[in-house]
Amino acid sequence: MSSVAPEQMPTPSTDGLAAHCIGAIKIYGKGDTEVHALRGITIGFPKGQFTSIMGPSGSGKSTLMQTMAGLDRLTSGETFIGDTPISSLNDKQLTILRRQKIGFIFQAFNLIPTLNTRENITLPLDLAGTKGDTSWIDQVIETVGLADRQTHRPNELSGGQQQRVAVARALASRPDIIFGDEPTGNLDSKTSAEILSFMQQAVKELGQTIVMVTHDPRSASYTDHALMLTDGQITQEIPNPTTDSVYQAIQSLEN
């Protein structure tokens, strides 16, 4: 697959996709130290779906997410957010695309310590100088259960609460797609479950699109669709994954 140039690819309809990439190749370093993180991936993320990207360390799952999200550039291939190819965007256009069309949930350090809960949630909107949809934001805050924590600063919140703020921020601007990089990686299982259910709810009830990188089969079980990545390539797709099916897939990979 990696040898096929993107323009020679068959062009299926991308109407139902929130984001997709064609022939994504990412090589770090040069010469002897060259690392092939992505070896030509073509994949789409359908709208209104909760997708998980799984894979062992070094499989390229984080790279895939980062390049999809416009945080990093591909060595070759193209990434689309909606119908917009992003490789030709300059930094400013990319930044504006991120704040308008993409939401982020990181594993840790999701919040700006000087801003309170509500300010953190509306940060991307404020950066754009827009007001956003106040009733939507209120609804989001209500849903994540932070209505009574709006004026607290991050250091006054628990880890779970901080992560809920991060989820709410990702939702605040109703982005086309939300990327999560191990969003529950730092949380205990009970809090993780809470956050994941909420993300699931955001997809099912609020119609959002979420793509999440994780290495935890239990987390993957909350998603509609799991992709297994190995050595920079997609090796398996698991629709409606369960903890067991994902676990088995990992086991088979290791063998």
Next chain:
Amino acid sequence: MTLLKLSARNIRANILRLLLTAVAITAGVGFVSGSFILADSLSDTFTGIFENAGAQTDARVTVVEPEFGFDELTLSDSIVADIEALPETGRVSPSVTITDQFTPFVALDEDGEEVLPAGPPIITFSLEAEDAERFEGDENQPQLIAGATPVGITQVALDSTYAEILGAEVGDQLDFITPDGNATFELAGIIEFPVTGGAYFVMFDFESAQTLYGKEGLVDSIELTAAPGTDADDMIAAVADVLPEEAEVIDQTALIEQDLEGFNSFISIFRNLLLAFAGIALFVSLFIIYNTFAILVNQRLHEIGMLRAIGATSSQVRWAIVVEAFLVGVIGSIAGIVAGLGVSNLIKGGFQAAGGFPETGTVLTSTTVIISLIVGIGATTLSALGPAFLASRVSPVAAIRGEGPSKRGTRRRVTGGVITLGIGLVLLALGLFVFSSVSGVLTALAIGAILMFIGVALLSVLFAEPAVSTLGKPAILGGLLIFLGLALFVLTFTVGRGAPDSFFTAVVFIPKMIIALFSVIVGLSIIATNSRGGDPVGLGGSGGSMEGRLAKLNAARSPQRTAATATALMIGIALISTVGTVGESIKASFSDSLEGGVQADLFIFDVETQSSFSPDLAAEVRAVDGIGSVSSFRFNEVKVGDDVESVASFDSETGTSLINFGVTDGEARELGTSGVLIFEEEAEERNLAVGDTVAVQFVSQETIDLEVVGIFDDNSVLNSPIVIDNELYDMHHESLNDDFIGASIAEGADAEAVQAAVAAAAAEFSGVEAQNNEEFRADQEGQIDGLITLINFMLSFALFVAFLGVINTIVLSVVERTREIGLLRAVGTTRKQLRAMIRWEAVIVCMFGAVIGIVVGVVFAFAAVSAIPDDIIGTFAFPYETLVFGILIAAVAGVAAALFPAASAAKKDVLTAINS
């Protein structure tokens, strides 16, 4: 050993931040070592010259230095023959010079204009052929490079610089202003001097000089060598026997000392002055070093916690930081000594450009190196002690969790701040109001000011957050910048000096206008950025653009850091405000005293050098048509009891209508040869009342009983506690030159025509000008402005160090917030927004420092003005222009300081940043 390794590793890991700290030390130490180097180089050059010159002479006959008084004393030249007659003497070189005038022989160009490109002084003295011969070939001494030494009253010799300026060659006929009017001389020879000190030399032979200087039959000094085979001491003993009472003979060592005496005291004052400013710069760097280490410790808490957890004792942690500071201090100080070489050349170049500073070698003594090392390393280590102790007190667990030292510190800071500020203020008050000895006052003021600044720095933590929040509101920050920018325009063209009329004023004017314009533009851009923001979610508060809001919040995040950074700038701005305010008050007081104390319309004096001039001018002025009252004024010293006091003399018949003394008792009537006016304070001190008699001893040694005719309380014009009539002065002084002539214009006369006529009369007296009231005031104010500019130039070193400190803090903050910056970028902050955020943060911190600085400076100046007697500074005035300029400079410094950190923050890769 391990800790040393750790310290070294830490330095390497944080090389950029520590380099910035080292630069702050380098700047401070560079100024200190530069001061020493310059003073030593000067001293070395001159000592060498005088010692070489002295080596050619065994003894010198001079007049016995009078105990007091400004009169120029001379000896009868009959003693030259007496000395020559002694068998013990070999070479006998008599000489005369003019010491009480700075422009005695100015050359004229073809149009009859005076040629004085670098200003005075012109030094004139007698020179005989043998003087030139005995130095031949010694490059440290004057060398005849063309022609011959002058012979006879028609010949002159010039130093090579002046000859070159005049374009004169040997044999040319040159016109000069002389004390007896213009005269023409033939250029006989050109002499190159190793050091001129910026002066031009005009030389005649001894006998001609006696005539030209009006010193017929007189001699100022005689240089002697012993006859071959005679011991110098024997010759001195023989010469001493033939000398009259008023003359003395000194040996070689003493004559070299005499030559160096005035010079050494000048060097020592010069050095101490430079060191005072260097000390200020160093004091500012202390705050920066402290701040850097406080931030570094804070950033390294996690590591410190881990070290503690695996068994490092708190004293080991402490030592690691102190050793790190020590190493940075060593690097910074060594670089500082090298920088000092540059600084000394910079200052030297500045003085040379401003007109006259000798060419010197560069002398770096071991004392300079040792002092610079001690000062630099000591200052760095000392300022790191606080952060080191703080680090060692952090509990291992808290540090691993990333918690800072407990907040308990704030209360202690405030208590410490109040106590320090209190002691500082008490010392300042003692210095200003109680102490009377100069050293006592200066020590109290210096230590008081240092404590006050530390106190304010500690306390500023309290209002850093609210102040920054207020300043950080875009409408306020933008509005303030626009207002101040416009204010600077308006002030410059109203109370200020307006458009430049010379290169010197243009140097200040152009940057000022640029800064004013810049502020208005920046202010507008802030408001424009803000208006596109709005307050999206009804958070209340300021609303506004997110980057502005984040900048404000970041500046308020660590009040201690903001306060420490701002303090560095605060000190510089405070001192500039103090100097500006005191200067403005002096000008206002001067203006007041001109309005109240002076009725004279014309002021006739040597504007450049304040040298005295012949009394003939006063006679000519009296003869001018349309002139009213005329009085000449002279200043000298007298002895009352055991105290030397200044005395002023004037024509009491006419002078009382020219100057208002504010007589409180008795009257300022004609004083004659027996009356005296006494300043109120002086009268109180000596317990004198009108009608009492006071014994006054004059330079002539005669003591006269004078009757107190009046007591006056306005000493602002004459500035002498004792005032007598010229008639009495004439009886007891040999030199009757005037220092100053005041004149009024008769009613109905054409003021301009009268002034022109007086000016024409004055033109014959080199350097003397006739100024009207307005010109006189402008001239005096210009001199004060010049002094303020010079002081501000020296203070700009401290501002420069503070500027480095702001860069340093911003760089550290950016490094510390790498992940935060990554996150901001990830969620959609553009590079431009990020740069704006960092820029506003720097501007807010700088303006905070400037505002405190101005408050502190003005308050201190107010105290100083209150403490200084009313007859010197009686009016308090704000230097609005300087104050506005000060704040705007701080704002611009903020923008400039953020340039590099903002650019590097914006360049950071989003992913790397967020994963760091």
